[in-house]
Amino acid sequence: MILRTFRWSFLLTLVGLAVAFVYDKGSGLALVAVLAILEVSLSFDNAVVNAKVLDRMAPFWQKIFLTVGIAVAVFGMRLLFPLVIVGVTAKLGPVEAFDLALNDPSRYHHLMNDAYPMIAAFGGMFLLMLFLDFVFEEHDVRWLEWVERPLARIGKLDQLPVVVAGGSLALVAGLWAEHSGEVMISGVLGMVTYILVNGLGELFSEPEDVADEAADARSGGPSALALATGKAGFFLFLYLEVLDASFSFDGVIGAFAISTDPIIIALGLGIGAMYIRSLTVYLVRKGTLHEYVYLEHGAHWAIGALAACMLVSIAHHVPEWLTGGLGAGLIIAAFVSSVLRNRTSGETPTVEVGPGRDADEDNLHSTGV
Template sequence: MVLRIFGLSLVVTVLSLGVAFLYGGPTALVLCILLAILEISLSFDNAVINATILEKMSEFWQKIFLTIGILIAVFGMRLIFPLAIVWVTAGLNPVQAFDLALNPPANDAEFFPDGSPSYETLLTDAHPQIAAFGGMFLAMLFLNFILAERELTWLSWLERPLAKVGKLEMAAVVIAGIGLILVAEFLADSDDRSTVLLAGLIGMVVYIAVNGLGNMFHVEEHAEGAAGGPSTLAKATGKAGFFLFLYLEVLDASFSFDGVIGAFAITSDPIIIALGLGLIGAMFVRSITIYLVRKGTLSEYVFLEHGAHWAIGALALILMVSIGVHVNEIVTGLIGVAFIGAAVVSSIRRNRKEGESEKTLTSEPTPVA
């Protein structure tokens, strides 16, 4: 089963590394490997969250996300998105932006000899807006999970008090909004404050809209299915699946921001970035997502979803802080891995304790009447 799930990713990896070697020799090959490792380490929590949402989708919409959705992730976010930023910020057409990306300054300076900014510089200059949008979207996702009251808690000493705070109506919006104002006021440059506020508000609105539509049709699915029969249920499931698909695409985009920006610390070549981040990295994230769903890992390791959401909260915080302070990509990746790893260990310990409790109960002698 493992080979069947990860087989395509392995094939894509070999082909991508081969293309990278033919494109730029050993240097390009090494850069491609580094980018793939960066993407996988940064996106493991993304795979966990994807799996939790995919479990709620019909088989049809699961296949749509794992095919069309992955293509959007590979080519849209890892190749087209950086180019689109350059089109907008530099006023270039797509052909000029792509040519600028493929022909960086010979001395790797921030500007060309004629004074025009490089592709990397233009993309880096757009980081505050990108980080504000992605950070607020992920912050809303984290807050809506962690402020909800639930029977099973992982970090109970912290999650239970936060659940009490969550009883305040629109608590997530209030906390996220205060955070956005503080970041814009104290971390963003004076020239970027308005754009950071606008981008952050758009991130919040997009989350509320897409998540709200998904929840609305998910409720209709159960309500109509009880009275309307199978055909109505199938139609409602289609609507719910469509909005969950949109939600996953925006979520993947938000997760991708740090990886795309971080990639420019390694290389500014869009071809190498597309091969390393897009093809290899995104394909492995896809395979990990499928593995989690097919193996029922989320039900076996009950704290894994909690760990993933705490990793999302950390990533959202890092994105917002990075507006004013550079955060090393290694730190970002290790924090996510640390939360996921701790959640897995906690789940194993809980399963072991439950197993011992069941053995104790079954081994107790039956009282004689």
């Protein structure tokens, strides 16, 4: 199972490390390895959330996410996105931005740092909305009973996630941000993006999915999208891509503390992104989220921690080890709690196989991921 699921990740690792060695015989190999580990540590919670949503997608859109989505994640976000940011900031063309990255890495890094407050505001608000939508929703299973129960109770107030997120953004922009106007606009765009993709998913969801919604615990993402097809599947795919982008912002910026070479960064983060995709598939195949019921909760609390770190980092540097450590710690704690729950209950955990699950697994196998 592990070899079959991760074989393309292993292959990409070998190819990436070989390219890094040829490209930079000095330290390229070590830098790419460190960047890959950084990406996995920062985005592990992303895999858990993706698995929850991917399990509800129709086979066709699962394949699209695991093929086209990988290309977007590896080449789009890890290679092209930094160049676009620098190009927009410095008013340069793509070729000029790439030339700047290769020949003047210090200025390239400086321009990326100048743009970071806006990037962090967008990604932080998108992730914060995702977190708030989850914790303010009623769930059949609760991990942190003492805090999740009161949050679900007050979450009955309509549009409370928007109120809390908007208030947090106003506080950050007013107290910390040097360029409060740009930060405010970027943060609002992050909120609007989340609300828009969520709303479009609901609008185009199939009627039978709506009927099944009451029977399913919400995942904190677009609702009413069980085994989404057609337009609903497309917007769920779009949601996952934006979610991946929001997670990758922190990794892309943090990578500059290790290397300013865009090729090295793309190789390292691309390998890490591939492992996250493979881990997502593994979690779906094994039914891990059904077996360890608190993992989803831990992942969303990790998302909340990441969102808070991104908002704080607008004005104050937050070490990457702290961001990654918080996320990993919360997920490990949720996993341990799930194991203890399963043991004390005296029941053997069973995987809840939803409609079309067998077909989904066959299609996941056929992707070769």
